[in-house]
Amino acid sequence: MTAAEETAPHDRHAPYGELRARAASGEIEEVVVAVPDLQGRLQGSRLAAPYFLQETVTEGFGACVYLLATDVEMDTGPGYAVDAWESGFGDFVLRPDPGTLRCPPWDPGTAQVLADAHWPDGSPVGMAPRQVLRGQLDRLAARGLRAYAGTELEFLVFLDTYREAWERRYHGLTPATRHNVDYALQGLEGVEPVVRRIRREMVRAGLALETARGECHPGQYEIVFRYAEALAACDDHVFFKNGAKQIAAAEGAALTFMPQFGAGEGNSCHLHLSLRGEDGSPVFADPDAELGMSALMRHFVAGQLACLPEFALLMAPNVNSYKRLRAGGFAPSGIAWGWDNRTCAVRVVGAGAGLRIEHRVPGGDANPYLAVAAAVAAGLYGVEHRLPLPAPHPGNALADATVPRLPGTLGEALHRWERSDRAVRAFGADVVAHYAQAARAELAAFETAVTDWERMRGFERL
Known part of the structure; x- marks a missing residue:
């Protein structure tokens, strides 16, 4: 079924029976x-x-x-x-x-x-994020394939209201945990009232909770929901993100998904992705093949590496995105893949039906529809061109100067995106131009802003 047919209005009364009764x-x-x-x-x-x-x-x-x-x-x-x-x-x-x-x-x-x-x-409207993703899912469907995805969202919780944070210009906020609570089962008393309500009410709303835990940065937490077909997973993502902020506000707290709020670890949105056949059978694993990966998966992963420089804009769309992807941080700054290797931009993890890629480039600001669309389009490029997959990176890709670099700024990502023939072929010229303009608008806003850094550096001494 095409994207247009999926959204056709011919049968829209039928699914609303329960809503009619409750109304x-x-x-x-x-x-x-x-x-x-x-x-x-x-x-x-x-x-x-x-x-x-x-x-x-x-x-x-x-x-x-x-x-x-x-x-x-x-x-x-x-x-x-x-x-x-x-x-x-x-x-x-x-x-x-x-x-x-x-x-x-x-x-x-x-x-x-x-x-x-x-x-x-x-x-x-072809530029709408849901439609951009549908376009790539239609390309998969033409090959008899379906994409399944899951997102891991990290966020920071502060014991201040959104209004208080605004009035303080987001300075001097109180994080809900005092120190690194990565995997910790104690020290969570400040954050737990908020995140417990988020977890429980999301489950009541129909999302399937998988895991939840404290994270590295003070006030940081991660909630992961069960994977689903790609479009549904992205729908869950935006529902969760919107609702989590509303729940935090109701609890007198504030949370942010911005990729890099300050010094320390940023907020990621690790993207898990796998493919299945029309009958639901997994197509990535092949125990008899090289690396235990099917030829399809090897080409798909190779496509990620080939297209990342040009498609990075869809995964890291803001100025702040690249503060998280800085050299010296834990988020990837280079383009490499590895087996269960969190220092690589693309981590291959799992086995059998659970074999999948984990894309570690997107941050908490990523639009999930665009990030998944970019990963699918990159994978299809690798499949269509039968790209060979290099050997997995054996060690710390973050410290390896020989690893090719991701775009280091939004400006560089924009330059690569709007000059990309691959992007035009995958998404269409209108989509490329539309999201290029979105990046230009973000850059223009940043370049005309006067930052606290500039005031501290120049107010008295320049």
């Missing part, structure tokens, strides 16, 4: 219809449940086109493939995907559903 009883009063934006945030509107059920499920809901052409501050402008000014800030149509319907326990009386953006003629 009729007064249990559900509102439905939040949300679209993931370029940053992976949820943007949308609250609709009265009767209106949603009577009209939106079949007709869709209008929302301004600029939602898919803005920076973090919601500023838009020329240069995007979707130009809000030229279109007079008109609407596209959000068509709810019933498979994403959830009822967040922290927002009583409310259901939430993700939507896909379509133009008035019914065609999908």
